[in-house]
Amino acid sequence: MPAPDTNQKSAAAASPSLQRGIALLEYLAKHSHGCTLSELSEELSVPQASLLRIGKALEEMGYLSRDVASKKYYLTNRFLQLIPPSVQDRPLSECAIGPMRELRDLTGETTQLCCLIDTEIVILEQLLARHPFKYSAEIGARAPCYSCAPGKAIAAFLPENEREDLVNRIRFKRFTPHTITSKRAFLNELDLIRKRGYALDHEEGLSGIRCVAAPILDRNGIAIAAFTITGPAERIPQDEYESLGDIVQSRATQVTLTFNT
DSSP states (O other), X not given: OOOOOHHHHXXXXXXXXXXXXXXXXXXXXXXXXXXXXXXXHHHHXXXXXXXXXXXHHHHHTTSEEEOTTTOOEEEOSGGGGTOOOOTTOOOHHHHHHHHHHHHHHHHOSEEEEEEEETTEEEEXXXXXXXXXXXXOOOTTOEEEGGGSHXXXXXXXXXXXXXXXXXXXXXXXXXXXXXXXXXXXHHHHHHHHHHHHSOEEEXXXXXXXXXXXXXXXXXXXXXXXXXXXXEEEGGGSOGGGHHHHHHHHHHHHHHHHHHHTO
């Protein structure tokens, strides 16, 4: 009979917090509606104090979010940055960089690849405009999904239950006179985006800055990221929204095809 692997047992015994953290993530992955601390404690048979400590650490790292009102924990989309879901094991950024360059060169504006984490958009990649005056943001910068084009583009192409859950967790705040500030108005906007295939930010997050975005989809038609171009209002006029939307959408579709092939 082979001797027991005492080193393996010791390693497992020495990392109860890791085991509990993984159990917490796996449970929340199956419950997109979110769970309170007491619910998690009961289901996982882990003391609330331990879960609170683990949950706080995962929240600070961006893997969990906690609703202020309901006190429920939710799994975020941060894992999209860790796991390249492609049959060829190609990261999304690798599939996107070529079309991003084309999009930047065709429009002349700053081009970004963004994903959704909780209720915010996070910038994953960025190519700056060639103009002397250009919009720029830090990689990893966040913005509320309801006040920017990439956030709206992704939200519009989520499954209906996830879309409803997302909208219910948003705390709407006005940033400019054009900001969407109600659930109903946001849902109506998402319906429109699904029909035309691209989203607009008509100076909703920052006065004088406009964006046009389109979703990058998985093989089930669910948004996993978005392309967006961003620039000053005078260089993205309203009468060019449709033509720019078509250009952004075509490059996002190109990434979708490459990513899922």
